Amino acid sequence: xxxxxxxxxxxxxxxxxxxxxxxxxxxxxxxxxxxxxxxxxxxxxxxxxxxxxxxxxxxxxxxxxxxxxxxxxxxxxxxxxxxxxxxxxxxxxxxxxxxxxxxxxxxxxxxxxxxxxxxxxxxxxxxxxxxxxxxxxxxxxxxxxxxxxxxxxxxxxxxxxxxxxxxxxxxxxxxxxxxxxxxxxxxxxxxxxxxxxxxxxxxxxxxxxxxxxxxxxxxxxxxxxxxxxxxxxxxxxxxxxxxxxxxxxxxxxxxxxxxxxxxxxxxxxxxxxxxxx
Amino acid sequence: xxxxxxxxxxxxxxxxxxxxxxxxxxxxxxxxxxxxxxxxxxxxxxxxxxxxxxxxxxxxxxxxxxxxxxxxxxxxxxxxxxxxxxxxxxxxxxxxxxxxxxxxxxxxxxxxxxxxxxxxxxxxxxxxxxxxxxxxxxxxxxxxxxxxxxxxxxxxxxxxxxxxxxxxxxxxxxxxxxxxxxxxxxxxxxxxxxxxxxxxxxxxxxxxxxxxxxxxxxxxxxxxxxxxxxxxxxxxxxxxxxxxxxxxxxxxxxxxxxxxxxxxxxxxxxxxxxxxxxxxxxxxxxxxxxxxxxxxxxxxxxxxxxxxxxxxxxxxxxxxxxxxxxxxxxxxxxxxxxxxxxxxxxxxxxxxxxxxxxxxxxxxxxxxxxxxxxxxxxxxxxxxxxxxxxxxxxxxxxxxxxxxxxxxxxxxxxxxxxxxxxxxxxxxxxxxxxxxxxxxxxxxxxxxxxxxxxxxxxxxxxxxxxxxxxxxxxxxxxxxxxxxxxxxxxxxxxxxxxxxxxxxxxxxxxxxxxxxxxxxxxxxxxxxxxxxxxxxxxxxxxxxxxxxxxxxxxxxxxxxxxxxxxxxxxxxxxxxx
Numbered sequence: 102x103x104x105x106x107x108x109x110x111x112x113x114x115x116x117x118x119x120x121x122x123x124x125x126x127x128x129x130x131x132x133x134x135x136x137x138x139x140x141x142x143x144x145x146x147x148x149x150x151x152x153x154x155x156x157x158x159x160x161x162x163x164x165x166x167x168x169x170x171x172x173x174x175x176x177x178x179x180x181x182x183x184x185x186x187x188x189x190x191x192x193x194x195x196x197x198x199x200x201x202x203x204x205x206x207x208x209x210x211x212x213x214x215x216x217x218x219x220x221x222x223x224x225x226x227x228x229x230x231x232x233x234x235x236x237x238x239x240x241x242x243x244x245x246x247x248x249x250x251x252x253x254x255x256x257x258x259x260x261x262x263x264x265x266x267x268x269x270x271x272x273x274x275x276x277x278x279x280x281x282x283x284x285x286x287x288x289x290x291x292x293x294x295x296x297x298x299x300x301x302x303x304x305x306x307x308x309x310x311x312x313x314x315x316x317x318x319x320x321x322x323x324x325x326x327x328x329x330x331x332x333x334x335x336x337x338x339x340x341x342x343x344x345x346x347x348x349x350x351x352x353x354x355x356x357x358x359x360x361x362x363x364x365x366x367x368x369x370x371x372x373x374x375x376x377x378x
Numbered sequence: 379x380x381x382x383x384x385x386x387x388x389x390x391x392x393x394x395x396x397x398x399x400x401x402x403x404x405x406x407x408x409x410x411x412x413x414x415x416x417x418x419x420x421x422x423x424x425x426x427x428x429x430x431x432x433x434x435x436x437x438x439x440x441x442x443x444x445x446x447x448x449x450x451x452x453x454x455x456x457x458x459x460x461x462x463x464x465x466x467x468x469x470x471x472x473x474x475x476x477x478x479x480x481x482x483x484x485x486x487x488x489x490x491x492x493x494x495x496x497x498x499x500x501x502x503x504x505x506x507x508x509x510x511x512x513x514x515x516x517x518x519x520x521x522x523x524x525x526x527x528x529x530x531x532x533x534x535x536x537x538x539x540x541x542x543x544x545x546x547x548x549x550x551x552x553x554x555x556x557x558x559x560x561x562x563x564x565x566x567x568x569x570x571x572x573x574x575x576x577x578x579x580x581x582x583x584x585x586x587x588x589x590x591x592x593x594x595x596x597x598x599x600x601x602x603x604x605x606x607x608x609x610x611x612x613x614x615x616x617x618x619x620x621x622x623x624x625x626x627x628x629x630x631x632x633x634x635x636x637x638x639x640x641x642x643x644x645x646x647x648x649x650x651x652x653x654x655x656x657x658x659x660x661x662x663x664x665x666x667x668x669x670x671x672x673x674x675x676x677x678x679x680x681x682x683x684x685x686x687x688x689x690x691x692x693x694x695x696x697x698x699x700x701x702x703x704x705x706x707x708x709x710x711x712x713x714x715x716x717x718x719x720x721x722x723x724x725x726x727x728x729x730x731x732x733x734x735x736x737x738x739x740x741x742x743x744x745x746x747x748x749x750x751x752x753x754x755x756x757x758x759x760x761x762x763x764x765x766x767x768x769x770x771x772x773x774x775x776x777x778x779x780x781x782x783x784x785x786x787x788x789x790x791x792x793x794x795x796x797x798x799x800x801x802x803x804x805x806x807x808x809x810x811x812x813x814x815x816x817x818x819x820x821x822x823x824x825x826x827x828x829x830x831x832x833x834x835x836x837x838x839x840x841x842x843x844x845x846x847x848x849x850x851x852x853x854x855x856x857x858x859x860x861x862x863x864x865x866x867x868x869x870x871x872x873x874x875x876x877x878x879x880x881x882x883x884x885x886x887x888x889x890x891x892x893x894x895x896x897x898x899x900x901x902x903x904x905x906x907x908x909x910x911x912x913x914x915x916x917x918x919x920x921x922x923x924x925x926x927x928x929x930x931x932x933x934x935x936x937x938x939x940x941x942x943x944x945x946x947x948x949x950x951x952x953x954x955x
Contacts (some may be wrong), residue, residue: 109472119816119817144410146800147803148797148798148799148800148801148803149797149798150800153644161817163805164805164861166890169647169795169804170803170805170806171805172666172805172807172809173643173674173806174640174670175641177635177636180632180637180641180644181640181643181647182631182644183637183644184602184604184642184643184652185645185647185648185797186479186644188602188646188648188649188651189645192797192798199789209634209637210633210637212633213633213637241456244462274812287920292693320597360628360629361630362602362622362626362627363624363626363628365624365625365628366626370763372593372621372623372625373583373593373760376580376583376585376593377581377760378409378412378413378579378580378581378582378583378758
């Protein structure tokens with residue numbers, strides 16, 4: 102083993118010196134900690150990791166890492182991450198999002214990223230609120246949650262991201278809690294290692310607009326049974342659990358859908374031939 | 379013009395209802411004429427049906443390269459006349475034209491007869507029935523070949539290539555049908571006196587603008603494409619799928635245009651020159667991400683094959699009405715590159731150049747093609763290979779020490795680290811950022827980075843490719859894109875009629891080369907010619923520079939293309955006042 106390989110990477114090797122914009126006590130600090138711990142455990146050097154995001158509180162995370170990062174437009178992080186991973190399959194690609202970015206404006210990309218099953222990891226920090234715009238309901242918000250934009254609540258049934266991921270073809274589905282950073286890091290490590298599209302929903306409380314979520318730390322509990330490889334069974338469990346089961350819930354065995362760039366078989370000039378009369 | 383004396387150009391239309399094979403017959407006619415040494419092009423016009431609608435193939439043949447449709451049709455050959463009146467405007471018939479129809483295929487539409495065109499009958503269905511496996515469209519092909527003076531052997535050389543795999547019987551049936559058609563053309567006794575082709579067609583190409591743009595992209599180094607289907611751009615993407623696979627690239631079908639443009643931003647961030655193609659509605663969806671590519675300085679190429687708009691508009695018809703959105707669509711101050719190919723052949727050059735420009739300046743480039751360029755099949759001289767390649771500036775070891783992705787530079791272009799480069803890590807960001815890439819709302823950072831993005835585009839050495847300029851006459855025909863061919867033909871006719879002209883067709887729409895444009899038109903009268911409802915180019919030019927002297931406009935929307943005769947008429951009318 103060379104000297105370089107022998108150097109063990111530490112979480113701080115994956116953290117930048119940029120100060121987060123998050124509120125004190127935000128769950129996303131712990132998610133950042135989990136990501137850097139996971140990357141250190143994976144041992145891939147930071148220059149071979151790309152962290153891609155959209156817009157929202159959680160999407161500020163790329164600049165807080167020491168990896169290559171992309172803070173793109175609202176809702177499109179999965180598309181951008183897919184293009185990057187297909188063009189550069191040698192990279193580890195983490196796509197980071199929130200419940201508004203990922204499930205509302207980016208909802209269509211979520212479905213198709215699951216279907217496409219490209220080998221990347223999608224981590225959504227779910228706090229059931231738009232925080233950056235100061236407290237509007239998101240697709241995962243409870244129907245009776247009162248806000249200025251929807252007084253008395255939206256009355257709408259919350260979106261069920263884990264079940265939708267299963268129905269759409271995600272190959273790995275897990276739920277984590279930001280307040281358990283070591284466990285979250287372990288889940289992210291497994292998600293990255295699992296072939297194909299891995300989806301991790303991290304319950305990450307918003308202390309500012311959803312102070313009621315402080316009770317989550319008392320509600321979360323380990324999933325009572327082992328993960329299944331049967332998507333129907335996993336979906337039934339998730340549809341009927343209390344929403345606070347933590348752990349890996351589904352490990353699929355679909356081969357990854359990453360389209361491979363072919364080997365260059367011919368010189369570009371060969372393409373001219375089909376046009377000759 | 380009548381059919382006396384050999385002419386250097388002729389146009390034949392073949393029309394038929396669903397499944398009649400008019401387009402197939404037209405493309406075989408074009409290729410056979412190409413083999414004989416004529417240049418030419420085929421445009422197609424179809425009804426709104428997905429499959430089985432009426433269709434017309436317009437084949438224009440010429441002794442020299444042609445880049446626009448003719449002012450008139452010499453002959454229309456109808457496999458049947460059902461709904462052929464919908465093409466009445468496009469046929470542009472006159473008393474010198476000939477209408478050949480199958481008496482069993484309905485009456486010749488009144489709208490066509492009003493032109494005074496001569497008529498003739500060939501019972502194509504009946505004749506086809508007499509041949510085992512015979513098809514009426516092959517008889518129509520034979521009639522067309524006979525009218526322009528193509529031999530059976532030339533037509534059969536193309537047919538054998540196309541249907542040889544179907545067996546000797548199919549080839550024999552087609553030969554018999556073509557021969558009968560040729561014989562009937564003789565009997566009609568009104569040949570189209572097309573001047574003999576000069577030189578052989580060997581070595582020439584038959585290509586559409588969509589294929590040409592795809593080829594230019596691959597020649598320029600594009601190795602990743604994302605695709606969402608949209609008329610009339612889809613063929614470009616379909617051509618790229620196998621082409622990219624052959625040269626070590628890849629195409630991904632996206633779920634929508636929002637995804638396709640963001641996918642290519644991701645792949646280009648990874649270091650792979652990347653492209654997508656769309657039409658107006660798709661470009662509208664991509665606009666936000668074009669701003670992201672501008673702000674984060676990621677090179678991408680978006681080909682917009684324009685169609686009549688707004689909204690769904692007329693998806694199968696050409697218009698030059700996306701200039702405004704292409705140049706001005708982005709929110710904020712978002713300088714980017716807009717180029718427009720000037721012919722089917724030029725789609726190769728201009729798309730390749732766009733890849734080069736985007737990569738060299740780390741900025742998005744929009745290529746404004748249109749339905750006419752994209753879907754016209756043309757016989758052309760092979761486009762010469764050019765040296766423009768994707769060459770992205772990446773940091774060396776010195777630049778990686780204390781690396782700053784958006785470092786201010788004299789030419790505005792800062793080295794771009796690619797994932798995998800140690801010490802090059804940065805976060806690309808649509809947020810205003812400082813030189814390092816860290817989000818910042820400081821006044822100086824915002825201004826400096828806006829300046830940087832502007833200066834790298836305005837200071838670039840575009841060379842003489844910014845425009846095509848021909849002639850030195852007093853009257854400037856100033857046009858762009860697919861109308862360049864029609865304007866060139868008009869310029870020639872005007873010169874022959876004693877009106878000295880100069881053709882000025884900017885290939886680089888943005889950043890507009892104001893000084894060079896003013897120099898090109900100084901001291902001359904200017905007629906600005908474009909195909910849209912509001913004079914988008916004219917207004918853009920007015921907003922950017924002082925157009926000296928007398929300036930007039932010729933603009934109108936699609937779907938009928940502006941033909942050379944219309945341009946000549948506008949120029950002559952101005953002259954006679």
